[in-house]
Structure formats: structure tokens, C-alpha cells
Amino acid sequence: MEQTDRQRAGYAPLYFLAALGAGGLSVTFFLYLMFWVPHPGQPVPIFEDIMAAFTAGSVLTKGMIVAAWAGILFFSFMLFRMLAWNLSTLAQYRQTPAYEALLKSNAGTQLMAVPLALAMAVNVGFVLGLVFVPGLWSIVEYLFPVAMAVFVLIGAYGLKLYGRFLSARLKEGGFDCAKNNSFAQTLPAFAFSMVAVGLAAPAALSAVPATVAISLMLSTFFVVLSLIIAAATMILGLRSMMENGANAEAAPTLWIAIPLITVLAIAWMRQGHGLHVHFDVHGGDAGSFTLLMPLLSIQLIVGLFGWAVMRSQGYFGRFVSGPERSPVSYALVCPGVALSVMLQFFVNKGLVEAGIIEKFSAVYWAATAPSLILQAATIALVFMLNAKHFGRDRTPVAALPA
Secondary structure: OOOOHHHHHHHOHHHHHHHHHHHHHHHHHHHHHHHOOOOOOOOOOOOHHHHHHHHOHHHHHHHHHHHHHHHHHHHHHHHHHHHHHHHHHHHHHHHOHHHHHHHHOOHHHHHHHHHHHHHHHHHHHHHHHHHHOOOOOHHHHHHHHHHHHHHHHHHHHHHHHHHHHHHHHHHHHHOOOHHOOOOHHHHHHHHHOOOOOHHHHHHHHOOOOOHHHHHHHHHHHHHHHHHHHHHHHHHHHHHHHHHHHOOOOHHHHHHHHHHHHHHHHHHHHHHHHHHHHHOOOOOOOHHHHHHHHHHHHHHHHHHHHHHHHHHHHOOHHHHHHHOOHHHHHHHHHHHHHHHHHHHHHHHHHHHHOOOOOOHHHHHHHHHHHHHHHHHHEEEEEEEEEEHHHHHHOOOOOOOOOO
């Protein structure tokens, strides 16, 4: 990833999605440990739980843990490597005329990919601490306020970026509604939802009621903000698509509701756990099942809708396996990760906790298989896109969808 003038000229902030996708894949491997390693005493597995399971476990258990370790480390490294490259390239890109043009166009919201990737990096950092740092849980209560402060700073940065975009468009105009024929403008909602899910973590993990209360209030603000932006931008985008047809290059944004729903669902479950433990709000054993079932249904409907549009436009043959390149292609990674994660939560927090299926039974593994298949397919997609966009003698190609 050498920095050349040609690369900087062809850069687009949507390449932060390459870092985001890698971070999401590291989380899919953490879920192996989350749902398959016993962790009595705390809601998440920590280093000591994992080592105990590895020491006493079967060959299959040891293999699963090694695979989880390897996946977390590999994709975390890819996340931070891609994040560092993006931040460096963006700093230089800001000095080019292309950046000034981006700020004055619909594509100004592409910059919201920056706080989105930063929030994912903080989440992955916490995963790395849980999995690889001995004794972390003994000081975790001191880390929660620091983590919330970092997420608030990232959220404030996102508010500054999005506020600048909105104020400029409302003051000067220039927003092209005809070119808003995608769901690209929903990216800010996704960014704020990632901040929200990070802020909601202490609600599920902390034993201090004051920390839980602050976590609930801060995360609720960003959840509501995300929902407002998503509703407004999707209505505007759908109207433009009905009038002008869907933007072929930005077609992957039709799936943005899938990762948005997964992130918000996890935030709501974290909030619900905090309310249950500390504030005597009870939802019953089937609470997660009744929450996740309709949300998963919406994701599947959105997936079918987006697939139909992209297939009719020949998107995959053009931008994935074909000769054309666009950073928007990395938006395909997020739905694969998100649906894999959602299926894991639906099976373990929904079906198992509600008593519908027995954990580790044949039915359980059959229900888990789609999540693992999606994970594998998404990993293959990441390698394909990385080779296409960052392979030898390749130059990132800027794309400025509405």
C-alpha cells in the first residue's frame, strides 16, 4: 500500500469500510468463544475462561479455540493495518481538489465511514483485551468510564462531520436528489449505531449501577439518533430510486439495513441486560427471541430485495468478479458479517434461551451452520476484494455515489 500521487488522487473515504469489514470478521470469531466456552461469573468469556476450556477440553474444543484465536488476531491485524493506511491517505487526500469537491456533493457523508471504523476499532480492542490479557476483568470497572469517554469523543466527531454536511446543504443547497438513488446517505446512521453499541457494553457488563445508568443514557441517545437518520434517509433514497432507478455502483447500500439492525439489536440486548440486573426490568426467557425474530425477518427481506436489484443490474459480475472496481464494493462485507452475527445471536440468545432447541444438539448445529457458511463466504469476499483493490500494481478507484 505505497503512498503515491496516483493512489491519493484515486482515493475515497469509503475505503474505511475495508477496515470495518475486517473488524467485523474478528468479532465473528470471538462469538465462537462467547457461545461455546463456559464463562461463569461474567457475561463474556475472559482469558482465564478460555485457558481453562483449552486445558480441559477435547481435541475438538482445542481446535475451535485455536481457530478463534487465529481469526481474531488475523482480522484484528488487518483492521488496524487498513485503518492506519486509511488515516494516512485521508490526511493527504484532504489536500487535493477531489476532497473539496466531495464536501460539496452528496458524497460528503462518505466521511462518516471514519468514525464508523474508529468505533469498530475500539470494540475490537476490547475483544482483544478480553481474550488475550490475563486479569483484565479485575480492573474492568476502571476501563468502562474510559471506554465510554472514547466512544463519546468518536460520536462527537461524527456529529461534527455530519453537522457540517447538513448545515452546508441546508444553507447553500446543492444536494442532488436525482443522484440520491441509493441508501448511501444512511451511512451516518450506521456510524452512530456503532457508537451506540459500544456505549451500551457497560450496561451489560458493569456491576456498578451508576456506570450502567450512564451507559444506558448515552447509548440511547445514539440509538435514537441512528433511527431518525435511517428513517429519513431511507425514505428519501427510496423515493429517488423509484423515480430514477437504483444507482448501479451504489447498489450494495441497499443492504445497509442489515448491519444497522444487527448493531442496534446487540445494543438493545445489552441495555436490556443492564435494566434486568440493576433496575428490576424483566423480559422473560423468551425476551431475546421475541426481539430478534422480527429483526432477523426484516434483514432477510432486505437481503432478498437487495439481491434482486443487484442481480438484475449484474453488479457482482461487474464489481466483484469482473473488471470494474469501486470502494462501494466493500459495503458488501458488512451485511455478510452482520447476518452471520445475527444468526449466532438468534440461535444462542433466542432459540436456546427460550428453550426451543437444546445447545450442542444436532438441531443446534444445523441452525448454526448458516452463520458459519456466511462467515466463510464473507472471508472469501474480503480476500477477493483486497486482491482486486490492493493487489500488486492496483490503484484504488474513487467512486462518489450519492
